[in-house]
Amino acid sequence: MTGSKRREELINTIKSSTSPISGKTLAQLYDVSRQVIVQDIALLRTAGYDIISTNRGYILNAPHAITRVFKVSHTDAQTEDELYSIVDLGGTVVNVMVNHRVYGHMEAPLGISSRLKVKAFIDDIKNGKSSPLKNITSNYHYHTVEADSEKTLDLIEKTLEEKGYLITEV
Missing domain, CATH: 1.10.10.10 (Winged helix-like DNA-binding domain superfamily/Winged helix DNA-binding domain)
Incomplete structure (x- = not known):
């Protein structure tokens, strides 16, 4: 072994x-x-x-949180709903990642774990401090989501799928 x-x-x-x-x-x-x-x-x-x-x-001492990477796509207007969907079910959006054809893999930490943090993120975007990373890849991007159990991640996945945000690879 x-x-x-x-x-x-x-x-x-x-x-x-x-x-x-x-x-x-x-x-x-x-x-x-x-x-x-x-x-x-x-x-x-x-x-x-x-x-x-x-x-x-x-x-x-403490169980390790469980993570899963989701490939998603949505409009700028749907960003808030996507993030609320994740945090309301007990998830934390650890990061956002894109794979750009020219620039390669790009990743930014988010640490969004509550509605308050979602609101702060959305306010920063609306106030022109930056634009979402997803915009350089035609809205396609990935999130690492952390939760306390596989069951919670399954529920988040199901919700993202029902809302049409989840991209399933073929």
Whole structure:
């Protein structure tokens, strides 16, 4: 088993456990030394996982949010509705991305997680501070959306599809 595969399984084991798991137990489970587990834990922490070492073993402090990338298209007038649709269902619009034929991949962080942040974003656009990135690709763009569960992301996807914003690749 490769190191990256082991770390993937390791985080899933810790995540699904209802009690702390000792380094010794993890080492036996993955047939490696305890030191390898310590190094894997350090790498997982670097990757953003909040793993806590207790006197009884390792636990994951908080579950990682789940993300999904949606390809969407809509008019400028529909931007507000698109963003409200996502945040009202519990999603956070992490970023916006476009793939321009000349300039390549372009991405901007958004961090829109509430109606208040949607309103501030829309106000900035309306006040001429900038124009939406989607305008350079004939309205086609991508959003990384973060949520607490796959169920929430499924609901967001269904809503975007029903409103005609979601582009499904063939």
